[in-house]
Amino acid sequence: MTSYIRPLDFRNGRVDLSHGSGGRAMAQLIDELFARHFANEILAEQADGACFALPAGAGRMVMATDSHVVSPLFFPGGDIGALSVHGTINDVAMMGARPLYLSASFILEEGFPLAELLRIVKSMAQAAREAGVAIVTGDTKVVEAGKGDGVFITTTGIGVMPEGVTLGAGRIAVGDRILVSGMLGDHGVAIMSHRENLTFETTIQSDTAALHGLVATMLAAAPELHALRDPTRGGLATVLNEFAKASGHGMLIHEKAIPVRSEVAAACELLGLDPLYVANEGKLVAFCAAPDADALLAAMRAHPLGRDAAIVGEVIADPHAFVQMQTAFGGRRMVDWLTGEQLPRIC
Amino acid sequence: MTSYIRPLDFRNGRVDLSHGSGGRAMAQLIDELFARHFANEILAEQADGACFALPAGAGRMVMATDSHVVSPLFFPGGDIGALSVHGTINDVAMMGARPLYLSASFILEEGFPLAELLRIVKSMAQAAREAGVAIVTGDTKVVEAGKGDGVFITTTGIGVMPEGVTLGAGRIAVGDRILVSGMLGDHGVAIMSHRENLTFETTIQSDTAALHGLVATMLAAAPELHALRDPTRGGLATVLNEFAKASGHGMLIHEKAIPVRSEVAAACELLGLDPLYVANEGKLVAFCAAPDADALLAAMRAHPLGRDAAIVGEVIADPHAFVQMQTAFGGRRMVDWLTGEQLPRIC
Structure with a gap:
């Protein structure tokens, strides 16, 4: 010194x-x-x-x-x-x-x-x-x-890279299950609520966390884990569109299955946001072969950062590689790319 | 796409x-x-x-x-x-x-x-x-x-890292020669002249260049190459002070031996800058054992980015780990750390 x-x-x-x-x-x-x-x-x-x-x-x-x-x-x-x-x-x-x-x-x-x-x-x-x-x-x-x-x-x-591990869009196949590791939208809503001085009964906290421990657990549990991505800017919808584009397959998710805290859903309504597009900083999206999905889900739920993990959809054959959502009311709607700027400087 | x-x-x-x-x-x-x-x-x-x-x-x-x-x-x-x-x-x-x-x-x-x-x-x-x-x-x-x-x-x-190569302040020893790979101050003076709208007979150009080829040549030529650093922000004076501090030895450089273009020296006078402290982006400072210095210098001069290389000083025993310069007039002066901000946003 x-x-x-x-x-x-x-x-x-x-x-x-x-x-x-x-x-x-x-x-x-x-x-x-x-x-x-x-x-x-x-x-x-x-x-x-x-x-x-x-x-x-x-x-x-x-x-x-x-x-x-x-x-x-x-x-x-x-x-x-x-x-x-x-x-x-x-x-x-x-x-x-x-x-x-x-x-x-x-x-x-x-x-x-x-x-x-x-x-x-x-x-x-x-x-x-x-x-x-x-x-x-x-x-x-x-x-x-x-x-x-x-x-x-x-x-x-x-x-x-551990020996033998290869993840990526190229491994995603029709029939794969789509999983998320927990509640969506916490980070983006925490930032936006703070910026807008919104207060709720409980303060919504960012989910910021390091996910490599969870990933190691998942790799051990599911040999047919095909791809991972963290839904940060642009949220789940963006990750699904990126992987649909890169894999050439369609994606179908089920609104009822997507884990979102009720406070986050309420804040999104107030702020005019769609939780599918809101940034997360401690969550991941995973694609795995259908036979491995239950074991993968169980392993994720046994990890502190995956307690609220859920299977939210599946990869489908679709020459247009669209992302669609089965709504809570039973219809289907397109989940398109985010256009414009939803949340500037969120990360 | x-x-x-x-x-x-x-x-x-x-x-x-x-x-x-x-x-x-x-x-x-x-x-x-x-x-x-x-x-x-x-x-x-x-x-x-x-x-x-x-x-x-x-x-x-x-x-x-x-x-x-x-x-x-x-x-x-x-x-x-x-x-x-x-x-x-x-x-x-x-x-x-x-x-x-x-x-x-x-x-x-x-x-x-x-x-x-x-x-x-x-x-x-x-x-x-x-x-x-x-x-x-x-x-x-x-x-x-x-x-x-x-x-x-x-x-x-x-x-x-190539096998067997270890460079660093810890290898610098009393008696080591100090070399620079070429003319000092070009980058900083090019930026400052441009900012101040100074014009000279010839435009002073930044020396920005990638030096890894020169380094490979130097490693091959001098087994007793001890340390390298590029004199960017803070220039040669800062690199010498950093290495003096880290090695615990003194440094003595010779003003006459330091290569500076006449246009750069003139611009420094106009701008109130000392070329010893001006940033370079395509030059390096090297320390090597004295017996290797001539071979190292020759190898550097044979490389397009080391044509104007020079031996500019040596490492001396000094419990204070000071950097000193023998001036063109024969006296000695301290070359201290840069204090304050000489050139903001130079890189």
Whole structure:
């Protein structure tokens, strides 16, 4: 540690342009904030990047990245810090891989309170620790006041593919069952309620969570697990349309089977939102061969993050690769791509 | 490919919030812009992340990340696109690793012209192609007008460490020679001259370039190469102070030996800058054992990106781990850490 004239003032201090300059102020921010809270052996090298040994037998790897621009930065059930860790871990996990390491890059706005930055960094550190994933390298840039919005965080994750696992749209077949891991719409509705100052009897909390443990359980339970995706921006409807497009098959879901909290459904009505299109940050959609579906569902329900899992539909032959929903009243309607912007800056 | 109502208007169109929504507009931007120009087999999977086989015999990997917020986005000799590819490749290369793959995450400001985004993406694609590195996964977010500044790009790179290579501050020893790979200060002065509308007889160009080829040459030529770093933000002075701090040794450089173009020196005088602190984007600083220095220098000079390489100093015993410079007039002065912000948003 270099001795700085005085320690950073995490109570009243603010980010200034010198924190992105490459000089002494940036070194101090790295020492007293990032290196301290993300502490691990690889990061402690303070090199241009992270160097690590590959796990024995590793043959394939996965890399995924996400920028996080959620507004507000703090919301019921989470904050941009935890979200930026969970979001990228989940992208790695949806490929079937075991996440190992994360990078974290910060774009800070001049004037941003160091107290809020500290809170965010601590939240990231906790989320990473709980997930068993280390933040091993990073970067900090500062832009002038009015050229950013507090803090944007880009995380990139890498993970190792277990031998024999291959998930993807190409494996989805007619007859496959479609499962979701729990209640839909919590994250998006938590953010929107907070933005709109809506209050309900109970506060709706974001579901932000790291799903790699659940995925490992699912891989063990269902050899014929075919594809996974987390329904973030654009929600379940978007994931189904993406997989319909990529697989060339139709999808049919059943409205009655889709798990949505009553408060979330009520808030969606008030806000003019459709829960099928609302973002989740701790849920996944799974496709598996029909004979495996019950075992998969049971395994998911036995996991704390899959307690409310449900089979919500099936893959059908359809040359148009449309997504349709059997409504609660027995009719069928199209579930199209989201057009326009439903919820800006939700993640 | 989904058929969209009409193709994106890359002549007159602008980014809007729907391009970050997760819906049809975002899918179209990915199809018609990113997937098209970054085209490769891994990206074509359009999954949550990239999955790839590890090269045979890979035992250690490197991961590095950088956010790019350079202003202006286009400058003499480069643009934010090429810079975002080169910057991260160089961070991977400075560890001694061979870069393999990049992720690219975009934070776009609502209203940003699609024509400029196309130009940037084409520049990234070309830089990646020339470097032999594939952009295999990415993300796009959009923030409201006034909450960003055109485009910010975060790239993360991964690479494979050759067997037996270990570089780092821990290997730096008293007596080591300090080399730079070429003329210093070009990038920072190109940006600042452009911002200040300064004109010189010849336009000073950014030196932005990918250095992994030069690094491979250097590793082959000098078994006792001890450490590498690219002098970006904060320039040569900052790299020397970082390595002095981390190694616990002093550094002595010789002003006469430091290669700086006369136009750059003149511009620095006009702008009140010290070339020792000005950012480079296609240069490196190397430490090697004295007996290897001449062979290393010769190998660097034989490479197109090391033609103006020079030995600029040596590592000395100093319990204070100071960086000093023997001036052109024979005296010695301290080369301290950069304090304050010399050049905001230089990369």
